[in-house]
Structure formats: structure tokens, C-alpha cells
Amino acid sequence: MSDYPYLDRIHSPADVRDLSRNELPILADELRRFLIESVSKTGGHLSSNLGTIELTVALHHVFSMPEDRIVWDVGHQTYSHKILTGRREDMARLRHYGGISGFPRRTESEYDAFGTAHSSTSISAALAMAVAARDRGEARAAIAVIGDGAMSGGMAFEALNNAGTMKDVNLLVILNDNEMSISPPVGALSGILARLMTPYQAARRLGKKVLRVAPPMFDLARKVEEVAKGMVAPNSPGILFEEFGFHYYGPVDGHDLDVLVPTLQNLRNAKGPQFLHVVTQKGQGYKLAEADPIRYHGVSKFDHRTGLPEESAGGKPTYTRIFGDWLCDAAARDARVIGITPAMCEGSGLTRFAREFPGRYFDVGIAEQHALTFAAGLACEGYRPVVAIYSTFLQRAYDQLIHDIALQNLPVMLAIDRAGLAGADGATHHGAFDLSFLACVPNMLVMTPADENECRQMLHTALCHEGPSAVRYPRGKGPGVAPEASLCALPIGKGEIRRRGRKTALLAFGSLLAPALEAGETLDATVVNMRFVKPLDETLIASLVREHDLLVTLEENVVIGGAGSEVARVLDALATRPKLLRLGLPDRFIDHGEQPQLLAEVGLNAAGIVSAIHSAQKDKQSLT
Numbered sequence: 007m008s009d010y011p012y013l014d015r016i017h018s019p020a021d022v023r024d025l026s027r028n029e030l031p032i033l034a035d036e037l038r039r040f041l042i043e044s045v046s047k048t049g050g051h052l053s054s055n056l057g058t059i060e061l062t063v064a065l066h067h068v069f070s071m072p073e074d075r076i077v078w079d080v081g082h083q084t085y086s087h088k089i090l091t092g093r094r095e096d097m098a099r100l101r102h103y104g105g106i107s108g109f110p111r112r113t114e115s116e117y118d119a120f121g122t123a124h125s126s127t128s129i130s131a132a133l134a135m136a137v138a139a140r141d142r143g144e145a146r147a148a149i150a151v152i153g154d155g156a157m158s159g160g161m162a163f164e165a166l167n168n169a170g171t172m173k174d175v176n177l178l179v180i181l182n183d184n185e186m187s188i189s190p191p192v193g194a195l196s197g198i199l200a201r202l203m204t205p206y207q208a209a210r211r212l213g214k215k216v217l218r219v220a221p222p223m224f225d226l227a228r229k230v231e232e233v234a235k236g237m238v239a240p241n242s243p244g245i246l247f248e249e250f251g252f253h254y255y256g257p258v259d260g261h262d263l264d265v266l267v268p269t270l271q272n273l274r275n276a277k278g279p280q281f282l283h284v285v286t287q288k289g290q291g292y293k294l295a296e297a298d299p300i301r302y303h304g305v306s307k308f309d310h311r312t313g314l315p316e317e318s319a320g321g322k323p324t325y326t327r328i329f330g331d332w333l334c335d336a337a338a339r340d341a342r343v344i345g346i347t348p349a350m351c352e353g354s355g356l357t358r359f360a361r362e363f364p365g366r367y368f369d370v371g372i373a374e375q376h377a378l379t380f381a382a383g384l385a386c387e388g389y390r391p392v393v394a395i396y397s398t399f400l401q402r403a404y405d406q407l408i409h410d411i412a413l414q415n416l417p418v419m420l421a422i423d424r425a426g427l428a429g430a431d432g433a434t435h436h437g438a439f440d441l442s443f444l445a446c447v448p449n450m451l452v453m454t455p456a457d458e459n460e461c462r463q464m465l466h467t468a469l470c471h472e473g474p475s476a477v478r479y480p481r482g483k484g485p486g487v488a489p490e491a492s493l494c495a496l497p498i499g500k501g502e503i504r505r506r507g508r509k510t511a512l513l514a515f516g517s518l519l520a521p522a523l524e525a526g527e528t529l530d531a532t533v534v535n536m537r538f539v540k541p542l543d544e545t546l547i548a549s550l551v552r553e554h555d556l557l558v559t560l561e562e563n564v565v566i567g568g569a570g571s572e573v574a575r576v577l578d579a580l581a582t583r584p585k586l587l588r589l590g591l592p593d594r595f596i597d598h599g600e601q602p603q604l605l606a607e608v609g610l611n612a613a614g615i616v617s618a619i620h621s622a623q624k625d626k627q628s629l630t
Contacts, residue, residue, distance in 0.1 A: 010036045018092055019117070022066040030263045034063050037086050038291045040094075044085075046310035048100045049430065050108050051082040053288040053299040054153075057184050057260075061151070061284060062086040064266035068274055069147055075119040075135045079128035079152035079162075081109035082304075083182070084118075091117035101430035103599030109434060123434030124402070125372045126159025128152045129179055133169045136177040147178060147274060154183045155349060158371030169279050170251025178273055178280045183257065184288045184299075247281045256283030261290055300352060322486050325479040328458050329421050330355030332465045332489075333392060337363050342390040343469070346370065348377040354394035354423055374399050378406035378418070385416035390469060396424040397437025397478060404443060411474045412449045418475075419468045425454075425478035426517055426562030427591075427605060432598030437478070438591050441515070442567035444476055445540050451475040451498065452539040454516030454561075454569075457487035460537070466493040480517045480562065482601065499541035505533035510619065511554040513547075515539060515569045518560040521605075524612035529619060531558075539569045544576050551577070551584050556629070558587045558619060562610065565590040574630065585629040587622045589615060 008014050012029060013036040015021055025033060037059050045052050063086070065076060071091070078084045088106065089097060093115065099105025110118035120131045128150035136148035156162060169177055244254035253276065258265050266284070273280050288303070289295025294313040295302035308315045323331075337343040337359065345359045349372045360367040370377045374395065381391035400407070400422060411418045425437035444452045451471050455461035461479050468475035501513075505523060510531040514522035519535050526533040532554060536543065550557060557577070559570035570588030577583050591608055605611045609618050622629055 010040055012036050013040060013089070013094070016090055016094075019066040019071050019090060022063065022090055023068075023070070025067065027264070027267060030063055030067060030267065031060075034060050034263065035291075037063070037089065040089070041085055042292050042310045044097045044100070045305065046308050048098065048102065049304075049306045050085070050101055051303060052292075052305050053295045053302045054083040054184075055085040056290050056292055056295055057286040057288040057299075058083040058151075058182060059086050059290070060261045060263050060266060061180070061182065061286065062090065064263055064270055065149070065151075066090050067267060068270040069149065072116045072119065074147040074149070075132065076149045076151065077120045077128040077132040077135070078110055078122055079150065079156045080125050081122035083151075083153070084110050087117070088115070091115055101432070101598055103597075103603045105598075107432055107598060108430065109432070121434075123431070124399070125156040126152070126161040128156070129162055129165035129169065129177075132179070133165055133172070133175065133177055136169075136175045137172070140175050147176065149178045149180060151180045151182055154181060154185060156372060157181065158349065158373060160373060160375065166247070166250045166252070173251070173278045175279065176277055178276075178282065179252065180282045180284055181256075182260065182284055182286055184286045244281075244283065250279075252279045252281035254281045254283065256281075257285045258283070260284035260286035322483045323458065323489075324355075324483050325455075325458065325461055325481070326353070326355035326423055328461050328484075328489055329394065329423070329465060329479070330358055332462050333359050333394075333421075334362055336392075336466070336469055337366060340390060340469075342388065344368065344381075344384055344389050344391045346377050346381050346391055346393045348372055348374045348395060348399060350394065350396065350399070353396070354421070356394055374403040375406050378403045379410045381418045382406070382410040382414065382416050385411075385418050386414075390417060390419070392419045392421055392469070394421045394423065396428075396435070397422050397426075397440045398424065398428070398435050400440060401443070407474075408447055412447045415449045415473050417472055419465075419471075420474075420476040421465065422476055422478035424481045426480045427596065427601050427608075428481050429601050429604070430598050433595040436591075436596055437480075438564050438596070440476070440478055441539050441561060441563035441569050442571075444478075445569070445572055446567070447474075449473050450540055453477045453496075453537060454539055455479055456485075456514065456516055456519035456535050456537070458484040459487045459489045460535075462489040463494060463496055464537075467495045467498075470495045471498075478516065480601075484517075485520045496537065499538045499543055501534055501536040501538065501543040501546050503532060503546075504535050505531070507531040507533070509554055510556045510558060511550045512615070513550075513557060513559045513573060515559070515561040515563075517562050518610060521610065521612040521615055522560050525615040525619075528612070528616050536569070539572060542572055542576055547573060547576050548580060551580055551582060554584060556585045556587065556619075556623070558589060558615075560610070560615065561590040562605075563590055564593065566593055585626075587619065587629055589618055 012033045096106045101108045109123040111121050112118050132148045132150035139146050247254045288299035306315055344366050346368045347354050347356050351369055381393050384391045428435040444450055453464040455464045464477045468477050505526045507530045512522045512531050512533045513536050515536050522533050559573050561569045565588050568590050
């Protein structure tokens with residue numbers, strides 16, 4: 007007999023719609039058990055997915071996807087959605103090379119209405135789909151499911167501000183509130199509100215129609231309604247969303263299908279912008295994740311019975327850990343040092359800093375633009391702000407980087423994590439573009455450490471620099487060079503030759519020094535650790551030109567506009583110009599997988615570098 011008799015019956019959302027109300031909780035229980043077992047084998051996001059199981063089941067029971075559109079904000083809570091939309095068997099390869107993504111993707115399924123992975127985009131996309139439905143005269147729903155964390159992003163409020171003025175657009179925004187402490191209205195009262203919603207809506211419409219003929223009475227009724235809402239939930243955010251122009255309902259228990267289903271059925275045909283506040287618990291149904299939802303937010307493979315992770319190879323510290331320890335050391339020496347993160351405390355390695363220097367730690371929420379301008383303001387007042395940010399999220403604050411930091415030449419330091427290929431999170435999280443968009447900004451100092459010790463020294467160098475700076479380092483562990491306790495600022499814009507060879511010189515930027523050294527042995531090539539993308543070591547490049555026939559640049563960044571392009575610019579100014587081969591990430595989005603697999607795929611491992619050079623030497627047209 008199957009362990010999942012109800013789940014075995016689900017091959018598409020139509021099968022969920024066919025279930026009775028009494029069968030839905032059984033399906034949710036099976037989904038929860040399957041998810042825990044499945045994610046323990048593949049790794050992935052766990053707590054967020056366990057918290058949205060009942061909501062996902064209710065949505066697929068009430069609405070008709072893919073005709074109805076549902077946009078999941080961030081998308082790290084969509085594993086149940088993937089399973090209910092015919093991808094259960096594919097979960098065995100979740101986030102693995104060649105397998106399905108951990109986020110919604112339009113190319114993966116017709117049920118993924120919008121590709122997501124970055125925060126606070128859902129309301130904008132769903133509003134556009136609602137506008138399209140209105141203009142085409144289509145009676146389909148448009149739903150945005152957004153977490154309370156994502157609501158800290160300004161883009162969400164920009165969309166609310168726009169949507170609230172469109173009274174003829176049918177949009178449902180569902181706030182998935184999974185704070186650890188929930189407000190008193192959750193529980194029996196939420197069930198009462200759900201049952202009363204249909205007559206309440208009818209009475210509200212009738213009251214408006216009748217009372218509009220007497221404006222004073224209408225104003226009085228509106229005020230009474232607002233007061234009544236305040237009496238039911240005096241601390242509710244409902245009034246805020248009502249002021250944006252939405253009809254607010256909730257909060258309701260997001261794990262009670264007897265409440266969720268009738269509530270969504272009532273809202274399915276509601277007209278205009280609607281806002282449903284659902285309260286859930288991250289990690290729901292798995293006691294370990296309930297007790298520590300942060301630890302179980304993103305997990306590697308683990309034993310789901312004990313919660314213990316699989317043994318990891320090696321004891322080398324990650325670059326993230328190197329940064330976190332360095333920042334604590336820097337703060338202990340200099341009271342001006344401030345740590346800032348846009349909602350990535352654990353991921354960016356700031357947990358220890360937040361504990362030891364709480365007065366100098368600022369988590370500004372999912373607000374990258376604000377983070378950079380906040381740092382700029384602190385720099386104006388004499389502080390030394392350090393912004394810990396993922397490469398892919400720095401993209402969201404490019405204007406602030408240029409206008410507020412670089413233009414004013416302020417000493418704001420960017421510690422850029424997840425630079426290059428980030429692994430299992432895939433194209434949405436690869437740090438593929440930062441060298442290109444940083445190198446073109448005036449006043450920027452851009453450094454790329456090749457190992458753990460160099461990362462620590464570059465962080466110190468950046469902090470000493472009187473201007474904007476960036477140190478970009480990859481996800482995970484380095485080659486194993488133990489960081490030195492002593493710190494010494496590196497000479498700005500100076501690289502170093504790590505291997506002497508003949509005819510060919512490999513100019514490695516950051517993480518690709520290790521495969522460059524390996525390739526250099528095969529090719530008998532000179533290998534250079536360039537260290538700085540901006541400013542480049544033009545003197546060193548000129549000397550390499552005199553001694554080599556071919557220069558090869560290596561970077562874990564897109565080739566277009568990257569470090570290789572900067573080297574080409576320098577070579578163009580020289581009287582004697584050797585052949586140049588630029589190797590880096592190709593002009594396409596790269597899928598998810600383990601970092602070594604992805605580097606091999608794009609030819610940036612040692613074997614790929616050797617092969618590319620041999621091919622280029624045979625095909626002279628590929629050289630510039």
C-alpha cells in the first residue's frame with residue numbers, strides 16, 4: 007500500500023479541485039510528509055515550503071490554474087505547487103544539474119505564470135495580468151502571494167499604490183505572514199470572519215448603494231466601519247491596506263483549510279483590489295523546523311528523522327565566514343565600522359557581528375536601494391559603512407551605487423558575496439554581472455580575491471580606502487589558504503605573477519586563479535593573479551605584452567564588459583598589441599547545478615581553459 011494514497015491521485019490541479027473538503031487536510035498531511043522526506047535528500051528551501059502547504063492546497067482547490075494566474079513572490083515556497091502541478095517525480099532532481107529549479111520558471115511549466123526568485127515583484131506582475139484580463143474581457147483571477155518579509159521591499163508598495171487606484175481590476179493579494187508571534191485575531195475569530203464574509207460583502211455593497219444618496223450618512227457609516235475593524239483587530243495592518251484602496255480581510259489561520267477554502271471562494275468573484283492576510287508558521291508540521299525556522303530555511307541534505315546534516319568534506323572556512331570574522335575584528339579596532347545588510351544576516355555571515363556589535367548592526371529589510379543610500383549617509387557623517395550583499399541583489403541598487411555613493415566619492419565598502427556561479431539557486435542568483443557594471447563606474451575600487459587570505463587582506467584594503475570600494479568573492483570555500491592574523495593593505499592596482507612561462511600569459515581575476523595555475527602547468531604559460539579589476543595594473547600588462555604572444559583573461563563574470571574588456575582597452579593604447587583571448591561566462595543565463603559542474607559546462611575549469619586556448623590558436627579569428 008502506498009504511503010501517499012491521496013498524493014498518488016494528484017497529477018494536475020484539476021485533481022485537487024475534484025477532492026472533497028474533508029479530503030484536503032489528508033492531502034496536505036501527505037504533502038508535508040513527502041516534502042520533508044524529499045528535501046532531506048536533495049537539499050533546498052524547507053521551512054518556507056512547510057509553512058505554505060495548506061495555502062497552496064486551498065488555492066489549487068478553489069482556483070483553476072493555469073487559466074487563473076498565481077504569482078509567488080520570491081518563489082522559495084513553491085515546492086507544493088510544483089508537486090500539485092505534475093512535477094512530483096521531478097522533485098528527486100530538485101536544484102540538481104539538469105533537474106527542475108527551486109523557483110517558479112515559465113519555461114518549466116505552464117502553471118508557473120511568472121518566473122521569480124528575487125523579492126517584492128509579485129504584486130506588480132499579478133497587477134499587470136489582472137489589467138490584461140480586464141482589457142481582454144476575460145473572467146480569470148490574478149493572485150499575488152507575498153510574504154511579510156517581501157513586504158519590506160519598496161517595490162511591493164509601489165505596486166500597491168498603483169493597484170489601489172484601479173477599481174475595475176480584479177486583483178487578489180495574499181499576505182503570507184509567518185512571523186513567530188501572531189496577533190490575537192488568529193483562531194476562532196478568523197473562522198467567524200470567514201463565515202461572515204459573504205453576507206458582509208453583500209451588506210457592504212448594499213449599504214454603499216443606499217447611503218450614497220445621503221453623503222453625511224455615508225461618511226458616518228464609513229467611519230463606523232473603520233472603528234469596527236479597529237475593535238476587531240486594533241493592531242491590524244488592515245487599515246493601511248484599506249487606505250491603499252484594497253478591501254482587507256483577515257488575519258485568518260493559514261493552516262486551517264476549513265477557513266482558507268471558504269475565504270478564497272468568497273474572494274474568487276470579488277471585484278476590485280482585494281487583500282487577504284494569512285498567518286502561517288514557517289516549518290509547520292516539522293518540529294525541528296518550527297523550533298529553528300532560520301536554520302531549516304535553506305538546507306543541504308540531511309537525515310529527516312534526526313535533522314542532522316550529512317557529513318561535509320573538509321573543515322575549510324567559507325568566504326562568507328572569512329568576511330564575518332574579519333568584520334568583527336575590524337569593528338573591534340575601529341568604532342566607525344558599521345555593518346549593513348538587506349535582510350541577509352545569516353547568508354552574508356553577519357550573525358556574530360549582530361551579536362557582538364548590536365548597536366552597529368543594521369538589517370534594513372529587503373531594501374537594497376535603501377541599504378546603499380543609508381550607507382552613503384553614514385559615510386557623510388564620518389562612519390565606515392560595510393554593506394554585505396549578494397552580487398545578484400546588488401543589481402537592484404545600481405542607481406544608488408552611482409548617484410549616492412560613487413558620484414560623491416564616499417568611503418562605502420561593498421562586501422559582495424555569491425560572485426560568479428552561485429550553484430543550486432541557478433540563473434536568478436548567479437553573480438554574473440558585477441564586474442561589468444562596477445568597472446564602468448567612476449571612483450570605484452574593485453578587487454577580486456583568489457583565496458581566503460587574499461580576501462581578508464582585500465577587505466582590509468577596502469576599509470582603508472578613501473572612496474567607494476568593492477570586494478567580490480564566490481560562494482562556498484576557497485582553495486584552502488589559511489588567513490593570516492596580521493593585516494596589510496595591498497598596493498592599489500597591483501597584480502602579481504604567480505608562475506613564469508613562455509609565449510602565453512593567463513591573466514586570472516579572483517576565483518579562477520586556481521584553475522589557471524593548473525592550466526599553466528599544462529601549457530607552460532605565465533600565470534598572473536591580477537587582483538584588481540579597477541584600477542588595472544597597466545604596467546604589468548605592458549610588460550606581459552613584451553614577453554608573450556598571447557594574453558588570456560579569465561573571469562567568473564560575463565565576458566561582455568567584464569575584466570577582459572578592460573584589458574582589451576589597455577592593449578588598444580599600446581603600440582604593440584598581442585593577440586587576446588577573453589574567457590568568462592557566456593552571453594546566456596546559466597542554469598543551476600553544483601559549481602564544479604557549471605564551471606566545466608562553461609569551460610572555466612583547467613581542462614576547459616586548455617581546450618579553449620588550443621582551439622583559439624588553431625582558429626586565429628577567435629583572437630582579438
